[in-house]
Amino acid sequence: MSAAAADVDVEAAALSTFGSSYPVRFARRPLVLHEGMVRADSRLTIAGATGSGTFSALDIGGAVSPVKNLELGLSTQLTGAIPAPGGISLISVIFSPKASYGDIPVYARYQFHEGKSFLSAVDLAFVLPANTDFSITAGLPMRVLELFGLFTMDMNLNIRYRNGDKFAAYVTDPSNATFDFTFSGASIINLTDHGYVEIGGGIGVVNVGGAAGANNVLELPAYLGGGYTYKGDVLIDIFAQFGWQPVMTVNGPPGVDLFNIADDWFSTVGVKVHTRELFGPNKR
Helix, strand or coil, rough: HHHHHHHHHHHHHHHHEEEECCCCCCCCCCCCCCCEEEEEEEEEEEEECCCCCCEEEEEEEECCCCCCCEEEECCCCCCCCCCCCCCEEEEEEECCCCCCCCCCEEEEEEEEEEECCCEEEEEEEEECCCCCCEEEEEEEEEEEEEEECCCEEEEEEEEEECCCCCCCCHHHCCCCCCEEEEEEEEEEEEECCEEEEEEEEEEEEEECCCCCCCCCCEEEEEEEEEEEEECCCCEEEEEEEEEEEEEECCCCCCCCCCCCHHHHHEEEEEEEEECCCCCCCCCC
C-alpha cells in the first residue's frame, strides 16, 4: 500500500469514530454508550390530541455509562428505540393542550452481547408519574449492523406493566393494572458518515387486563425520520421524526376509530450531545 493510500485510510478511520472508538455513523453504534461517555438530549414534540387543540412538550434528559456495557439514564432517547410520546424526560414541560409537567423516566440498559454484526441488550425502565401512570418496562433490544453494507435493523421486544388503564378516558370503570406486549423495529441507512434516514414501526397488544370494551387492543405505530451528526469536541446528532402513535388501532373502545390519523400524529425535532470518555480506561 502506498503512503498516500495509507494516509487516506487513517483519515477515514479518524472521521468515522469519536473519542476512543465510538462510531460517528448512527447505523454503526452500539446499544449503549462507551464507558465514561455522557449524553445530554432535548426534543420538542408537537402532536395531535383527543379533542380540540394540539399537544406540545419540551423534554430534556441525559444518560451516562458508568462501567463497560452499562448505560443509565433519565431519558427516552435510547439507541434503537422507536420514538416515545412527548412529555416524558428528566425535565419535561407540557405547553398544551394544558400546561403541566411531564413524567420522569429512569432506565438501565446492559449490553450483554456485542458481535461483529449483531448486538443485544436488556432494558429495565420505570416511569415516575407526574402526568400519567406509574409503569415498569422490561425489554430486549437487538441491533443488526448494516446488512449487506447498507442498512441496520433495530428490533425491540417489550413488556410493560402500567398502574392504570391506558383508555381510562373512554370507559366508566377503568382498571388499576394493565399490561402491554409490544414488538417494534426500524431500518436505518447512513447515506454518509454524518447523514442518515430511518423508517420504523411495530405492533403491540396493549391494555391487557383493562376495562371491559377496552382490553386486548392491537396498536400499530409507524414513523419516518432522519438526522445529521456533527463531530467536533462533542458529537452532536440533530434529528427529526414524523409519524403516528399509533397509525392503526384494532379492537379499541368506543370513541377510538380504526384509523385516528388526525389525533395520533406526532412531529419531533431534537438534538443529542455526546461527550468523549470523561472517566474510565479510555478517558481522553
